[in-house]
Structure formats: C-alpha cells, structure tokens
Amino acid sequence: MxxxxxxxxxxxxxxxxxxxxxxxxxxxxxxxxxxxxxxxxxxxxxxxxxxxxxxxxxxxxxxxxxxxxxxxxxxxxxxxxxxxxxxxxxxxxxxxxxxxxxxxxxxxxxxxxxxxxxxxxxxxxxxxxxxYLPEFCTLDELDADSCRALAPALFDALATIHDAGLAHGDLRAENVLVLDGELYVIDATNVSDDGRTDARSYDLASALAALEPLVGATSAVDAALTSYDSDALLAARRFLDFVAIRPDHDFDAAKLRGEIEKRAAGPPDADGG
Missing domain, CATH: 3.30.200.20 (Phosphorylase Kinase; domain 1)
Known part of the structure; x- marks a missing residue:
C-alpha cells in the first residue's frame, strides 16, 4: 500500500x-x-x-x-x-x-x-x-473571462454567509462548483464560534488567493470590493501569508497585498500628493 x-x-x-x-x-x-x-x-x-x-x-x-x-x-x-x-x-x-x-x-x-x-x-x-450535480466544473477550470464574470458572485455568496455570522473555513477553487452559469459552494469546514471574526477574514483571503492566479490581483480585488469594503480587505491581508503556505493554494501574495494596500490608500490627491 x-x-x-x-x-x-x-x-x-x-x-x-x-x-x-x-x-x-x-x-x-x-x-x-x-x-x-x-x-x-x-x-x-x-x-x-x-x-x-x-x-x-x-x-x-x-x-x-x-x-x-x-x-x-x-x-x-x-x-x-x-x-x-x-x-x-x-x-x-x-x-x-x-x-x-x-x-x-x-x-x-x-x-x-x-x-x-x-x-x-x-x-x-x-x-x-x-x-449530485451533473456536468459541473470547478472555478479553476473556467477560462479567465468566464471566471472574471463570476467573481463578484463568489464574493456576494461569501458576504451572505458572513453577514449571517457564519464562516466557510476552506474556500478554494475546488470547493466552488459552476453549473449552468451559477456558483455552488461546497465543503465548509468546522470553525469555532469564538474565532469566526478571524475566520471570515481568512475566508476573504482564501477567496482572493483562489482568484488571483485565474484573473489577476487587480480583477480579484475589484470583485471583492463589490461586496466588501477596504477595511475588510485589510483585515484579510494579514492571512495571505498563511494561505500561501497551504499546498492547495498557489498565488502571488505580494501582488495581492500590494493591490489591497493601494485600494485602501485611496486615489491620490488632486495635486499629486
């Protein structure tokens, strides 16, 4: 064996x-x-x-x-x-x-x-x-344009889960199924009640990590900002290195971190400051 x-x-x-x-x-x-x-x-x-x-x-x-x-x-x-x-x-x-x-x-x-x-x-x-969902594919099996179009729906579903006080705990591309243009979320793991605030930040970091290699850091953060504000992204930022060491995620943490920090800083002043 x-x-x-x-x-x-x-x-x-x-x-x-x-x-x-x-x-x-x-x-x-x-x-x-x-x-x-x-x-x-x-x-x-x-x-x-x-x-x-x-x-x-x-x-x-x-x-x-x-x-x-x-x-x-x-x-x-x-x-x-x-x-x-x-x-x-x-x-x-x-x-x-x-x-x-x-x-x-x-x-x-x-x-x-x-x-x-x-x-x-x-x-x-x-x-x-x-x-059983027949004829599905996973998020990472989509082409970049299809994935980019569905990315806001992923963060909308995640925000719905978070707004209810819950967390997924194991969000990655393989746990997001696509069938007839709709996303299906599977395989939530067991998260403690006391730790759900951090778990939700970890979920957001994991979703960004799943999307970055598929659509790029800019598009991933754009999609996240349709359901989350920059403060939520900053809270998720500290979990990026943790997500990066997991063998089931392969993404550019530095690019994501830089994109989050750029959005949090906001647009430059009119005088260029």
Whole structure:
C-alpha cells in the first residue's frame, strides 16, 4: 500500500459494499450502481450513487488526517496573529453530520449548494449523502473571462454567509462548483464560534488567493470590493501569508497585498500628493 493511500485512509471494498447495501435498503432500491470519482481527496472517498446522489464515505483514518490538518491550520492562524479557529471532529459520523448541517445552513441563506439529504454511520464509517450535480466544473477550470464574470458572485455568496455570522473555513477553487452559469459552494469546514471574526477574514483571503492566479490581483480585488469594503480587505491581508503556505493554494501574495494596500490608500490627491 502506498504512503499516500495509507494517509488518506481509503475505505476498502468490503466496507464500501456495506455502504452500498445500506443505501440501497434506505432508498428502497433492489440494487445500486456506484461510480467512484477521480478526486484528489484526503478526507473521504467520494462516489456517485445511481447518477442522482453524491456520497462521501469517511473513515477513522480520514478523521485522524482531518485532526492533523486542523492542528497545522491552527498553527498557521497563530502565525498570522490570530487564535486558532479551526475545530476537529471526534468521529467519522461527526464529520459527516457537520458537512450535512453546514450545507443546510448555506442553502437556508439562499446560497447555492447541493441539497443535503442525510448523514449516517455504517459501522465505523461516516457517510454523507447529497444531491449530485451533473456536468459541473470547478472555478479553476473556467477560462479567465468566464471566471472574471463570476467573481463578484463568489464574493456576494461569501458576504451572505458572513453577514449571517457564519464562516466557510476552506474556500478554494475546488470547493466552488459552476453549473449552468451559477456558483455552488461546497465543503465548509468546522470553525469555532469564538474565532469566526478571524475566520471570515481568512475566508476573504482564501477567496482572493483562489482568484488571483485565474484573473489577476487587480480583477480579484475589484470583485471583492463589490461586496466588501477596504477595511475588510485589510483585515484579510494579514492571512495571505498563511494561505500561501497551504499546498492547495498557489498565488502571488505580494501582488495581492500590494493591490489591497493601494485600494485602501485611496486615489491620490488632486495635486499629486
């Protein structure tokens, strides 16, 4: 077994068969067809059930990896001058239940997200079931012009989540799906109540970081300013270095920081000062 597979904790075939049988019974189907998705996912085994339901199977090893990621992210938050605001899960079922509830909260706000169906435990596995969105692409699969046109909608959705007192906690291009010209937000992580102010600044930094390599720093900041003021961008600025060290973000932090600072300074005086 490769090291990457060991760390990811992929569920073995007998366990996945048990999940398939359980879902067939729950949905009153004689049998089900399972298609595994080719996804670089460290925290679950994603699959599609009968072309109409998206399923994530979470193992105890996935929960352990999530705990390690959470520790690392909190250390990164400390480096940005913040208390750690990421929270871990105790069990695979707790992870599944959190994702279901987070998705439900987002949809209740009017933000597009796949319809949550249920979370359940199958043995020591956690299973979350949601609507399957066919024919979607992720934000980073769009061409620059299409991405630039949708960028304000991303910050509008994020502001809606933030105005409700919530935070996403893991915003990146792979967690923004595009279907029929509409954005869908997925995979919110667990953020503490006490740390949500900093978490919202981190979200904004993450959204800017996701967009910068796709549309450039100027267009990313332009889009952010349709929903946030310059003070919010300045608060997000201190998290850019933290976001930059994450392996799932690759962007020019210096360009973003410079663009934010330029906008915060405002236009030059009429006399050139």
């Amino acid at each position: 490769s090291f990457r597979r060991l760390v990811r904790g992929s569920a073995d075939w007998p366990a996945l068969e048990r999940v398939g049988r359980e879902l067939a019974d729950r949905y009153d189907r004689d049998c089900v067809r399972i298609e595994f998705l080719d996804a670089d996912n460290w925290l679950s085994t994603p699959m599609v059930l009968d072309d109409d339901r998206f399923v994530k199977v979470i193992t105890p090893q996935n929960t352990l990896v999530h705990t390690l990621f959470t520790t690392g992210r909190n250390l990164g938050a400390f480096s940005a001058g913040s208390e750690g605001f990421f929270e871990r899960h105790e069990t695979p079922y707790e992870m599944a239940r959190h994702e279901l509830e987070a998705t439900r909260q987002v949809r209740d706000l009017g933000v597009n997200a796949p319809e949550p169906i249920e979370a359940l435990a199958v043995g020591d596995l956690g299973v979350v079931v949601a609507e």
